[in-house]
Amino acid sequence: MMFNPQSSESSMLTSRExxxxxxEALPDALFVVDDATTIVYANASAQTMLGASREQFLGNLFWRGAPQLVSPSLYQAVLKTRQTQEPTEVEYWSPITQTRLHVQLTPTMGDSPCSSTK
Incomplete structure (x- = not known):
C-alpha cells in the first residue's frame, strides 16, 4: 500500500473545514480556552453574545475578553474542571447581559477547558 501525503493533507483540511x-453553526456560544484561560476560539454565537468581532477577544484572557460572562461561580467551575479533569456545569445569572447562563466545561488535551455557554 502506498502512502499519499497530498491525499492525507487534503483529507485533513476537509475534516477541519x-x-x-x-x-460556527451551533446555536449556543462556544469558547475554547487554553490552560492559561486565553481564548483561542469562539464561534459565531459567542461573537453575537459578546457583541464583538472574533479579533477583539481572541488571544485575550477569558476574564478580560468576555467580562460580561465573568462570575465567581464560573471561575470556581473552571478551577474545578482543571483540578478534577472532569466535565463541570454551572448555571448563574449575568447582571451585565441580564440573562441566565448555563455553562458546560470540558477538559481537553493539555488541561484546557472548553466552554459552551447557553
Whole structure:
C-alpha cells in the first residue's frame, strides 16, 4: 500500500473545514480556552453574545475578553474542571447581559477547558 501525503493533507483540511463549519453553526456560544484561560476560539454565537468581532477577544484572557460572562461561580467551575479533569456545569445569572447562563466545561488535551455557554 502506498502512502499519499497530498491525499492525507487534503483529507485533513476537509475534516477541519467541516468541523469549523459545524462549530460556527451551533446555536449556543462556544469558547475554547487554553490552560492559561486565553481564548483561542469562539464561534459565531459567542461573537453575537459578546457583541464583538472574533479579533477583539481572541488571544485575550477569558476574564478580560468576555467580562460580561465573568462570575465567581464560573471561575470556581473552571478551577474545578482543571483540578478534577472532569466535565463541570454551572448555571448563574449575568447582571451585565441580564440573562441566565448555563455553562458546560470540558477538559481537553493539555488541561484546557472548553466552554459552551447557553
Amino acid at each position: 467541516t468541523l469549523l463549519s459545524t462549530l
